[in-house]
Amino acid sequence: MDRTRSSSTSRRTLLKACTALVVAVTVPAVVGTPAFAAVPASPAVTFTNPIAEQRADPHIHKHTDGYYYFTATVPAYDRIVLRRATTLQGLATAAETTIWTKHASGDMGAHIWAPEIHFIDGKWYVYFAAGASNDIWKIRPYVLESSSANPVTGTWTEKGRIALPLDTFSLDATTFVVNGTRYLSWAQNDPAVGTGTNLYLAKLANPWTISGTPVMISSPTNAWETIGHRVNEGPAVIQRNGRVFMSFSASATDANYCLGLLTASASADLLNPASWTKSSQPVFASNASTGQYGPGHNTFTVSEDGKSDVLVYHDRNYKDISGDPLNDPNRRTRYQKLYWNADGTPNFGIPVSDGATPVRFSSFNYPDRYIRHWEYRAKLEANVTNLADSQFRIVTGLTGSGTVSLESANFPGYYLRHKNYELWVEKNTGTATFLADASFTRRAGLADPAGVSFESYNFPGRYIRHYNGLIQLQPLSTSLDQQDATYYTE
Known part of the structure; x- marks a missing residue:
């Protein structure tokens, strides 16, 4: 039993007289007393996936001009494309422009991979990997530059190859700033380390020139990093509360592809490999229940209001691939909200089903607690690190009639329904009773119109x-x- 509720009768009597005064006020949490919530600092954001068919290795930059700029690998591996929109969902239908095409011969003549667009010191830069027309596996990192205000229509010039001490297979360059210092991270093979690729880090003297000696901060040593190939690649950085989190992709680019996570203190020496700690398991992986396979090569962006972090990645909606997965064109760009655990670490959850992305429901009067299912029983709990247990997709009600139903994120086809006045997550049986029990009328929050309440249909x-x-x-x-019946979507 919830200890804060064990003396609920006496507490309710005491609170009846004062609740009207505190509904709209946020007060600090006290043991045994609810902390009435303000609208969450990070309200729900929802998207409709997939965003872009046949676009792998996505990268998005949110610029000060109010636009999101999107680029990704195209299946022909022959060009760099760019699109922009004022909303993240709008990128799905935005016009796409080819800003650069591979060379007809020589370097940059094949395998144009994983472009990223960055705005540095007043200019635009695209980092990408390319092979040579006469040696398509001679993959190396290159940089384009544009001083145009609009990079979609602007002129691009080649700054050339990023010179690295090792002249070996290298790709997936990304750049970020920590405490005023700009870094470059990338994936590269070092024959002295072994087959496959490792992650490296160096300071940048300018956007296309590294400074000093690179250091290897990660190599594929865990079983989940070495399926099919030994792979650490596709680094992407997000920072929060004095910590630097670097996600990376591991294993072959089929259904085994997944994300791992490196963590360092922002005050540490990032060029010291000992400053980085690797997750013992993948933080994002294939999910058969939702039909999503090989999620990886991600980036991070933020919602339009800047209040929510958004995970951008690619995957496929099928597992079996004929031949080399690199020749399969159907990796798609997808979005979903990135959540944060109480300990300050990112929670990627699972790659959710195609269609509308799910939300969480936090309690109005216990704002650190969420509706979640545990052994199919619906509960209100804090610190739900198994994120998908607390995520529900708001869909058209199973009875129609202006209702909604709440579909489980990790058990698609299972819905929140009432049974003996208890709420359970159960599979849709299609019976009239189930459809009615799983349908609700969505109301403005009874304790706060900014929230939501759900009234039973039947x-x-x-x-x-x-x-x-x-x-x-x-x-x-x-x-x-x-208040107990009011929730916020997050």
């Missing part, structure tokens, strides 16, 4: 509310009842 007047740590379907008679 038991009008009863709402989804939490009580003693469990999710129930109950009638509401007090302001505290209304």
Whole structure:
């Protein structure tokens, strides 16, 4: 039993007189007393996946001009494309322009891979990898530059190859700044280390020139990094609360492709490999239940209001591939919200089903707690690190009639339904009873119109509310009842 609820009767009597005064006020949490929530600092963002068919290795830059700029690998491996829109979803239908085409011969003549667009010191730069027309596996990193305000229509010049001490297979260059110092990270093979690719880091003297001696900060040593190939590649950086998180892709580019995570303190010497700690397991991997395979080569961006972090990545919606997966064109660009655990670490969750992305429901009066399922029973709990247990997709109600239904993120086809006035996550049986039990009328939050409340379709007047740590379907008679039945989407 939820200890904060064990003396609920006496607490409810005490609170009845004062709830009207505190509904709109945020107060600090006290043991045994709810902390009434303001609208969450990171409200829900939803997208409709996939965003771009046949676009792998996506990269997005949100610029100060109000546009998002998107580039990615095209299956022909022969050009660099760019599109822009004022919204993330808008990139799905934005016009696409080819800003650069591979050389007819020599270097930069084959395998144009993984472009990234960055804005550095007033100019645009695209980092990309390319092979040679006469040696397509002579993959090396290169840089383009544009001083135009609009990089989609502007002129691009070649700054050439990024010179690295080792003249070996190297790709996936990315750049980021920590405490005023700009770094370059990339993947490269070192025959002295072994087959496959490792992750390297160096300072930049300018956007196309490294400074000093690069250091290897990660090599593929875990079983999940070495399936099919020994791979660490596609580094991408996000920073939060004094820590630097670098995601990377591992294993072959089929269904075994996945994301790992390196973590360092922002105050540490990032060029000291000992400053970085690697996750013991993948942080993002294939999921058969949602039909998503080989998620990887990601980047990070932010929502339009800047309040939510967004994970951008590619995957396929099937597992079996004929031949070399590099010749399969169907990796798609996808989005979903990136969440953060209570300990300050990122929570990637699972690659969610195609269609509308899910949300979480946080409690109005216990803002650190979320509706989640555990052994199919709906509960209200904090620190739900198995993120998908607390994610639901808001879909058209199974009964129609202006209702909504809440579909489980990690059990597609399973819905939140009431049974004996308890809320469970169960598979849709298609019966009239199930359809009605799993349908709700969405209302403005009863304790705060900025929130949401859900009224039963077949038991009008009863709402989804939490009580003693469990999710129930109950009638509401007090302001505290209304608070228990109010949630925010995150």
